[in-house]
Amino acid sequence: MCGIDIDIMRKFDFIEFRQDLLFRNTGLDRVLFEYEITRKQYEDLKDLMNNYEVLISKNEEVNHNQFEQDIYNIVIQQSGNTYFVESLVLEFYKQEMYKEVFTSLYAHMDKRKFRSSNFNK
Numbered sequence: 001m002c003g004i005d006i007d008i009m010r011k012f013d014f015i016e017f018r019q020d021l022l023f024r025n026t027g028l029d030r031v032l033f034e035y036e037i038t039r040k041q042y043e044d045l046k047d048l049m050n051n052y053e054v055l056i057s058k059n060e061e062v063n064h065n066q067f068e069q070d071i072y073n074i075v076i077q078q079s080g081n082t083y084f085v086e087s088l089v090l091e092f093y094k095q096e097m098y099k100e101v102f103t104s105l106y107a108h109m110d111k112r113k114f115r116s117s118n119f120n121k
Helices: 002-024 027-034 039-057 064-074 082-094 099-105
Strands: none
Touching: 002 027, 002 039, 027 082, 039 064, 039 099, 064 082, 064 099, 082 099
């Protein structure tokens, strides 16, 4: 019986988190909603982004491929979906969050549609 209660609570939290995303309705919220990110995954993603910001601020080497793999380790259901990672990092950037991660890992890539200079305010 306890297992059922835990499952119901997880589902309730997922629904509640999705409702919060709909009410806020930022670009970041829309990405999280579209890719069915849970509250726990979102918190873990923010922790990961913070860790990368710290590494970058210390001028430590960061690797684009490892970064994406770290994202996939958190959001397993999107494993291999580079568009998801790019969208997520860009939306964090637009929200003025983890800007150094975007700048260091994505802004210099010629194949990307976006450049950090497009989002300076």
